[in-house]
Amino acid sequence: MKLIAAMSGGVDSAVAAARAVDLGHEVVGVHLALSSNPQKYRSGARGCCTIEDSHDARRAADVIGIPFYIWDMAEEFHEGVVENFIAEYSIGRTPNPCLRCNEKIKFAAVLDRARALGFDGVVTGHYAQMKESSQGRLMYRAADPAKDQSYVLAVLNTEQLAGAHFPLGDTVKSDTRKEAKSRGLYVANKPDSHDICFVPSGDNAGWLRERLGSESGPIVDEAGVKLGEHQGAYTYTIGQRRGLGITIPAAGGEPRYVLKIEPKTNTVVVGDHEALAVNKITGEKVIWCGPVPAGFEVHRGFAQVRAHGTPLECSYQHDGETIVVCLDQPLYGLATGQGLVIYDDDRVVGSATVSATE
Amino acid sequence: MSIYFDHAATTPLSEAAAAALIEQMRKLGNASSLHTPGRSVRKDVEEARELIGQLVGAAPSEIVFTGSGTEANNLAIKGFYWKARDLNPRCKVIVISEFEHHAILDPVEWLEEHEGAEIIRIPITATGFVDLNFLSEVVATRGDEIAVIAVMHSNNEIGTIQPIAEIVKIAGDIPVHSDAVQSFGKVDFNFAELGLTSATISAHKIGGPLGVAALVLRRGLDVTPILHGGGQERDIRSGTLNAPAIVSFAAAAKNTIGSMAANDQKVRALKAELIAALTTEIPDIRVNGAQSPSLPGIVNLTFPGTESDGLLLLLDAEGIACSTGSACSAGVPRPSHVLLAMGISERDARSSLRFSLGISNTSAEIAKLASVISAVVDRARAALART
Incomplete structure (x- = not known):
């Protein structure tokens, strides 16, 4: 098959691309430029589309011996993932941008483009397993429970799954690193990326405050009694216990949690764990x-x-x-x-x- | 077998240049040393300087060797700007054509951001030439504030040759710098006859090695240096002279200029063949920029309804190397500022490719390109249509 390997510059996608080559596929590496104004360097585990990452992806492609290109998906990423992230928070919801990225970018924009250019599918370094069955391709959890990424891939419909290839699904992460090392891939020891790639500082609350404002409002209990003030309702998460800044203790002294965020009234509702x-x-x-x-x-x-x-x-x-x-x-x-x-x-x-x- | 249509990016090393390079690399001595081995290397360097001077229409002392064309352009632009501003604080205007190479654009923009320069950009006509009326107007109204005028001798993306002699005439006493890396060795370029103040020429565009270029700088005129050190090159450029590269540069220049007329004829015929063959296959392609006066080998084409990076990937898979405009530091293809300056839409600029031919290309290679282009364009069109 002819496959596009989406290469982030990390160890997983590099090994996945190499394995696809070993399986006899004709593989072309592609790094997705998701930010129109990329940072130069990674800071710790954050960010996944810095210039340094694109360089790492290119070097991995060189070592594997496949062609390599950079595809500009910044506009699609902004519209499909970043704007959705902000819009969801603005109506008091807690979105998962990784799901949206898989749904709208990696296995939509990239897969569509790959297919139009004459490729059969997309290879990524995700940890999930595919099995052929009489009902078509089915997706299963990865062999490594600690790395299992089937959750963020569950947005792929059958047509997208038909073009998705996850060569690492049967492997534990430590073995992926060992394999990268034995293949001479420089990224073997590169730290995993966590957090949200487009919030390079890691400060989600601050990032949201810059975009949605930090209008203060009341923190109330379920009965509507005001207990404190918040600095931007968007920056709270359901179930959050710390950092509420409530000075009035609950009657029984039990901790309080965020139950609800009401953007219309800019109110954060808190209550006990049972609620x-x-x-x-x-x-x-x-x-x-x-x-x-x-x-x-x-x-x-x-x-x-x-x-x-x-x-x-x-x-x-x-x-x-x-x-x-x-x-x-x-x-x-x-x-x-x-x-x-x-x-x-x-x-x-x-x-x-x-x-x-x- | 790979087909190389990207000679404006870099060219194959000529046999003459390779032989000179290897021979000189085996020779011991620093050209600035006073002893016998040093003097021997110095002699080789000075002979190379004389030869290049003769080929470019300049005195040997007017050749300042640098490490790259980019360095030579930086030296000229920054050097003239600082020099002029030190003499007259009002002299802070830099006039450039709107479609200069980044090696001119970026130092000029840096001077604007950090050193108080004001940039005036000369607009480009739809056929790819600087607007001389605009320049005349600027010189008439702001002449005493202009530190330097910089216009490339020929454009690296579309190949049009600019009216440098007229620009020099309009400029009067104002220094005029011309980036001639694409012209030198391919079309007539004579520094003295054009009356330029400075010009940039580069080895690897003419079958010479990477890592050596020259600023041709009028005798008696000094510019503020960027690199400080031993002052090896007229106290304008410091750094141990790269004798092997310099000697090889001269060999390449001699080789290419010796057969320039024949090369021009051959490459120009191949270009015409390429345009005709591709137009037959894809009737709605458009050629960007006038074909005369122009460089023999550069042709820039718009393939409507495609994205150039898709075209490049598909052609690369067929073993054919060509180029999109330029890429940002992350490697993302950007719509060419050259095409945008000519009034071409962003959409069309994103659908354009540059083919740059050289003497080693053949009719068979053009036939191969023509045989795959329809399928490639169809695919690239489908890829764009999905958005």
Whole structure:
């Protein structure tokens, strides 16, 4: 096959590209320029599209012996990921930009372009496994549970999955590093990237404040009694306990958590831990990563709401547009906007965006 | 077998230049040393200087060797600016053509940002020439404030040759610098006849080695140096003389200028062939810039409905090397400022490729390009259409 290897400049995508070559594919490396004004250097584990990263990706491609180009996806990334991130926060939701990037950039804009240019698919260094079945390609959790990235890939529909190749799904991360070293890849010891790549300082709250303002407003309890002031409601997350700056203690002395963010009234609502309990989750924008489960029927499975969250046993049913998940045990602290991913054991069934919780 | 259509970027090292380079590299001695080995290397360097001077129409003492064309351009622009400003604080205007190479644009913009320079850009006509009426007007109204005028002898992306003699006439006493790296060795270029104050020429554009170029600088005129040290080159440029590269540069210049007329004829015919063949395959391509007066080998084409980086990837996969305009520091292709200056839309500028031919190219290579171009353009069009 002819494949485009998306190369971030990190160790995973470099080894993935090398393995694709070993498998006999004709591979072309592409580094995505996602910022129109890239930083020169990485700072620690943050950022993934600095000039230094693009240089590292080029060197890895040289060592592997494949052509290498840089594709400018800055505009698509800004529109599809960064603007969505800001818009979601502005309506009081907590988005996951990595899901959006996989959905709109890596396996949409890049895959479409690759296909138009005559390639069959895209190789990335993501950790997830693909298995061919009578129902087409199915996606499973990675062999390395610590690195499993199936959660952020659960936004790929069957057509996107057909063009997605994850050669590292069966490998544990430490082996990837060893392999990079034995292949002579300079990036073997490069730190993993974490956090949000377009917030290079790592200060999400400050980054959001710059874009959405820092208008102060009340922090109230569930009864509406004002307990303090916040500096920009967007900078809080559901379930957050620290940094609330509340000076009036709760009657029983128990800690208080952010329960709700109300952008219209610029209010942050806090309450006790029990008030964070969620038993029922409604999700919208449903994407199925394989066969569609029968509608209006109850299915059993596992729900996961964070990248490395615990899979929670649940029952779920859908009507084609929305999905409703009933958890066997309550979950504490879930924001609207988060990604909801359904698993059947280790197989990714599909995903949705959390729109309501009860 | 790779087909190389990017001679404006760099050229294959000629046999004469390679032989001279290797021979000189084996020779011991610093050209600034006083002993016998030093004097021997100095002799080689000075013979090279005399030869290059003769070929470029300048006195030997007017050749200042540098490490690159970029360095020579920086030396001229910054040197003239600082010199003029020190003599007269009002003298802070730098006049350049709007489509200069980054080796001129960037030092000028740096001087604007850090040293208080004011930039006046001469507009470019739709066919790719500087607007002389505009320049006359600027010189008439602001002449006493102008530190230097810089206009390239020929444009590196579209190949048009600029009216340097007229510019020098309009400039009067104002220093005129011309970046001639694309012209020297390919078309007539005579420093003295043009009446220039300074010019840049470079070895690797004419079959010479990388890492050596020269600022041709009028005798008796000094500019403020950038590099300070031993003052090896007229006290204007410091650094141990790179004798092997300098000697090889002279060999390349002699070789290429010796056959310039024949090369011109051959390369120009290949260019016409390329334009005709591609137009047959893709009737809606457009040639950017006038074909006369122009360099023999450069042709810039717009392929409507494509993105040039897609074209480049697909042609590269077919073993054909050509070029988009320029890339930013991250390596992202940018719409060419040269094409934008000519009034070409950003969309069309993003759909353009430069093919630059040299004497080693053949009709068979052009036929190969013509045989793949339709499929390549179709794919590139599909890739753009998906957005």
